[in-house]
Amino acid sequence: MSTSNASGPLTPERILEAAEETLRRFGPAKTTVVDVARALGVSHGSVYRHFPTKADLRDAVVDRWLQRMHPWLSAVAQGEGAAAERVRLVLWTLAEMKWTQSQNDPEFFTAFAELAEEARTPVVAHVDFVVAQLTKVIAEGVARGEIASADPRATALAVFDATAKFHNPAARSEWVRPAIDEAFANVWTLLRDGLLPRPPAV
Amino acid sequence: MSTSNASGPLTPERILEAAEETLRRFGPAKTTVVDVARALGVSHGSVYRHFPTKADLRDAVVDRWLQRMHPWLSAVAQGEGAAAERVRLVLWTLAEMKWTQSQNDPEFFTAFAELAEEARTPVVAHVDFVVAQLTKVIAEGVARGEIASADPRATALAVFDATAKFHNPAARSEWVRPAIDEAFANVWTLLRDGLLPRPPAV
DNA sequence: CGAATGACAAAACTTGAAATCTGTCAGCTG
DNA sequence: CAGCTGACAGATTTCAAGTTTTGTCATTCG
Numbered sequence: 001m002s003t004s005n006a007s008g009p010l011t012p013e014r015i016l017e018a019a020e021e022t023l024r025r026f027g028p029a030k031t032t033v034v035d036v037a038r039a040l041g042v043s044h045g046s047v048y049r050h051f052p053t054k055a056d057l058r059d060a061v062v063d064r065w066l067q068r069m070h071p072w073l074s075a076v077a078q079g080e081g082a083a084a085e086r087v088r089l090v091l092w093t094l095a096e097m098k099w100t101q102s103q104n105d106p107e108f109f110t111a112f113a114e115l116a117e118e119a120r121t122p123v124v125a126h127v128d129f130v131v132a133q134l135t136k137v138i139a140e141g142v143a144r145g146e147i148a149s150a151d152p153r154a155t156a157l158a159v160f161d162a163t164a165k166f167h168n169p170a171a172r173s174e175w176v177r178p179a180i181d182e183a184f185a186n187v188w189t190l191l192r193d194g195l196l197p198r199p200p201a202v
Numbered sequence: 203m204s205t206s207n208a209s210g211p212l213t214p215e216r217i218l219e220a221a222e223e224t225l226r227r228f229g230p231a232k233t234t235v236v237d238v239a240r241a242l243g244v245s246h247g248s249v250y251r252h253f254p255t256k257a258d259l260r261d262a263v264v265d266r267w268l269q270r271m272h273p274w275l276s277a278v279a280q281g282e283g284a285a286a287e288r289v290r291l292v293l294w295t296l297a298e299m300k301w302t303q304s305q306n307d308p309e310f311f312t313a314f315a316e317l318a319e320e321a322r323t324p325v326v327a328h329v330d331f332v333v334a335q336l337t338k339v340i341a342e343g344v345a346r347g348e349i350a351s352a353d354p355r356a357t358a359l360a361v362f363d364a365t366a367k368f369h370n371p372a373a374r375s376e377w378v379r380p381a382i383d384e385a386f387a388n389v390w391t392l393l394r395d396g397l398l399p400r401p402p403a404v
Numbered sequence: 405c406g407a408a409t410g411a412c413a414a415a416a417c418t419t420g421a422a423a424t425c426t427g428t429c430a431g432c433t434g
Numbered sequence: 435c436a437g438c439t440g441a442c443a444g445a446t447t448t449c450a451a452g453t454t455t456t457g458t459c460a461t462t463c464g
Binding site: 164165192 | 350356357359360361363364365366367370372373385388389391392393394395396397400401
Binding site for chain 4: 032034045048052053
């Protein structure tokens with residue numbers, strides 16, 4: 001019996017699509033490779049032809065999820081306006097996207113946050129991407145005299161770490177509005193004052 | 203048969219001592235109220251006379267553990283020197299005490315970190331204490347013209363939140379030395395520059 | 405001949421019956 | 435009689451047997 005699927009050859013992309021859908025429906029605890037294969041109308045052996053282990057498949061799904069945010073972050077990083085304001089926007093966008101997802105679909109977000117805890121590699125790549133965007137904006141701000149920093153990458157890491165509470169899914173239990181907006185505003189006030197160049201002492 | 207214990211009447215303090223010791227030996231998952239009672243040579247009914255539920259006993263142990271840090275934090279908060287430096291010292295001491303414990307006795311620290319995740323009330327009290335210390339130092343700095351802040355409590359919360367990565371046990375997996383010392387230094391540079399008053403623009 | 409299958413062994417999970425634990429309280433004991 | 439005990443009911447956890455899942459690979463299919 002051939003359960004052959006309408007949509008062409010089996011590709012990593014089609015598997016990832018089906019895996020994310022299955023994860024969404026059953027949750028990370030209940031999703032098996034056989035479930036994913038069934039959603040595609042193939043045997044589980046075929047899935048293993050493209051992803052050597054279940055952990056690799058899971059990491060690839062997490063990677064896809066994280067990378068979907070990247071265009072939005074690039075956009076605000078490359079926008080117009082003062083460098084400090086663009087740093088704020090990158091951090092805010094990063095946090096806001098996660099808050100929104102976590103509020104709109106808590107189960108899905110929790111599922112992905114749990115997966116992300118295990119999936120070191122894609123998370124490291126995501127952090128690297130965000131820090132690279134911040135570094136670019138800060139370096140530009142330094143060049144224009146809008147931001148004071150001896151080492152733009154160190155400063156980028158510092159603002160990223162200092163706002164961890166707002167974008168790290170591990171802290172999601174504290175994302176209660178409106179308290180979290182206020183906390184972000186308070187932290188940002190301090191960071192912005194730390195970024196701005198000081199006029200030479202009199 | 204009386205397994206009567208040498209040391210006087212059963213007090214909450216003696217129970218907490220035994221509970222902490224038992225938790226340390228068996229871990230939070232394997233510790234039962236019966237174990238604690240056995241360590242004291244009493245029946246578990248006697249423990250329930252002093253703590254209405256196991257959760258209350260656990261919270262009291264966590265509370266004791268967190269409060270043991272308080273004298274050290276008060277000491278640096280009340281020390282001499284510039285206000286900003288004392289803010290740094292409070293945050294550093296808070297982080298350092300946790301890093302040290304987590305390195306010296308990882309199992310014990312993990313156990314307590316897990317307990318703390320469930321024990322809302324003592325954790326809130328601990329955060330309140332630390333923020334109160336920071337608020338005092340910042341308010342003093344503002345009075346002396348050493349620190350710029352429109353609202354010392356908001357600023358205290360901001361520096362506390364901005365350093366969450368360094369003192370929140372939930373982030374303990376990232377406490378790898380020496381990377382974490384450097385990350386702290388970078389964040390602090392930014393926060394300090396945000397705290398210092400700016401000379402009036404020319 | 406490359407892509408896919410499905411039978412298979414080992415590992416990881418599920419299940420439910422037995423054991424243990426929590427929290428109560430009537431009664432004992434010093 | 436104040437403080438403690440231990441039997442007890444209901445909730446939770448353990449453990450071993452049974453089931454499912456992962457990952458491999460010889461074989462089949464187009």
